[in-house]
Amino acid sequence: xxxxxxxxxxxxxxxxxxxxxxxxxxxxxxxxxxxxxxxxxxxxxxxxxxxxxxxxxxxxxxxxxxxxxxxxxxxxxxxxxxxxxxxxxxxxxxxxxxxxxxxxxxxxxxxxxxxxx
Numbered sequence: 001x002x003x004x005x006x007x008x009x010x011x012x013x014x015x016x017x018x019x020x021x022x023x024x025x026x027x028x029x030x031x032x033x034x035x036x037x038x039x040x041x042x043x044x045x046x047x048x049x050x051x052x053x054x055x056x057x058x059x060x061x062x063x064x065x066x067x068x069x070x071x072x073x074x075x076x077x078x079x080x081x082x083x084x085x086x087x088x089x090x091x092x093x094x095x096x097x098x099x100x101x102x103x104x105x106x107x108x109x110x111x112x113x114x115x116x117x
Contacts (some may be wrong), residue, residue: 068085
């Protein structure tokens with residue numbers, strides 16, 4: 001099982017976001033912006049719950065013909081968006097890894113280590 005970790009950071013607009021990254025620092029998922037750190041932490045908890053259900057994954061193809069997926073809540077809210085993939089099989093492998101093959105992600109709060117927070 002691979003250890004994936006969530007990175008919480010502030011973007012240029014001063015909103016909080018998270019990325020889910022692999023042990024090789026490859027970004028797998030990223031979030032929409034949140035006004036508060038509490039909001040981003042709730043979103044991570046919600047995402048962890050919804051990753052278990054196949055129906056919460058939606059496969060997509062970008063206008064540039066790159067594969068990606070989104071993860072939605074039962075209510076239809078977008079919880080996270082994947083990176084772009086050149087090959088469909090790579091997208092499918094990451095989706096399977098998220099559903100079945102990883103241990104609960106560690107959360108690293110990068111805002112604690114920056115002067116801008």
